[in-house]
Amino acid sequence: MKTRAAFTHSSTLQSALLALAAVVMLVPAYALPVMHLGTFGKPTLDTTILSGVIQLWQDGLAGLAAIVFTASFLVPLLKLAGLTWLLCATVGKPTRHARLLTKVYATIDFIGRWSMLDVFLVAFLSGAVRFGKLASVHPRPGVVAFGAVVVLTMLATHRFDPRVFWLETKRLDELQD
């Protein structure tokens, strides 16, 4: 495979590695429980990210469930998919869709922060609900993995430099001659 100079560009490489680490962390983030809710007179409950969404749905809060599902499931996955697309586009022939890819990058950069929602949620619950045996919330290791996914994808997006798509295009101020 013929690799363009752009891929050896250190920022693209760093971004690829960070994204890879985020993909690895996705598995424990969704498989492990993120928090533990103990209420008096009810069985204790370990919730993962997706079971939290289902619980909201069953409580009749469909809109809220949709928001949380988007922020903590769709956004990280779409972000990683988008990053993969961008990283693939830096390899091989110069891209024909520099403008589209730059827009995709801007979108990924913009939506990235919203997946912190679940981390803030668990943080607030574990800080606020502390009534001993009556009701208490404890964070569980899954939230560390999820936080790592969010931070790693944000770092990967930050490291990626969309100017690699424009390397073959001359800057318009160089076109005077």
Added chain:
Amino acid sequence: MLESRYLSPRLRAKQTLPPYHSDVVVVQLPRVIGINSRGIAAIRRTKRPRSVPIVGVGVRLTPFERRAGACFCMAADDSLLRCPLCGQSHSTPVLKRGQRALCVRCGTVIAEHDRLGGKNATLALTLTGLFLAIPSLVLPLVTLEKFGRERVTVLTAGFEGFWTHGFESLGMLVLLCGTLAPFGLLGLLATIILTESNIAFQKWNGRLRRWADAIEYWAMPEVQVLGVMVAFFKLGDVVNLTVGPGLWCYGATSLFTLMAWRRFHLQPAQPRPPALASAATVAE
């Protein structure tokens, strides 16, 4: 010569490029003229003057941009405005109120002159945010009650929760993203705007701008507001909750942070003061 695939059909036919200093695409922002009975803002777009060409160099305008009246704008001076995404440099545009400058190559919004005033409005937003930051740190965020036992939480509850349960790193992350970064950003913005005209602070001004740029990426107060609201609904059947004044103040702070940052980073760079410009020439 620009590769022809980057040219709009109209320019491909002409193959002539306008001079360097006419290279930002300016679009008119939609103007809100009222609210109708359904509560939806009615929007009227200002018509573009017929004499102004609607093409940007090398871009195919989206229908929205074209309808909004995209056109060229004239240069103010020779200082450069660089697109943060694709690296294209532009001359500093002179924007009228309600106009927005797009990068000529990738279409990113790089400058905006909205309908409020100039720097003073940004400073006002920043200072309002800073003043509200104090009550949002001190006043109760949410009060919880279970079987007569009451618990008052403040803004740092999230940090406290993670820290006391042994998740120190996440506690620091939550503190940074929800509290330190947004409030620090507001402080930096106020300092930058207040010392901008002072030549003695020029070096520090640039440094502070870079810090503000770095810190902004991690400031997400609006996400924390949403997180607390989701928690509020989630806990509805477990404990009794009351929203405290701290949450309102924090919500307002996060709104003002967003508005101030948007206005701040979309304002085109000011032309250099003459004294500094001549000093630079001497140094060369």
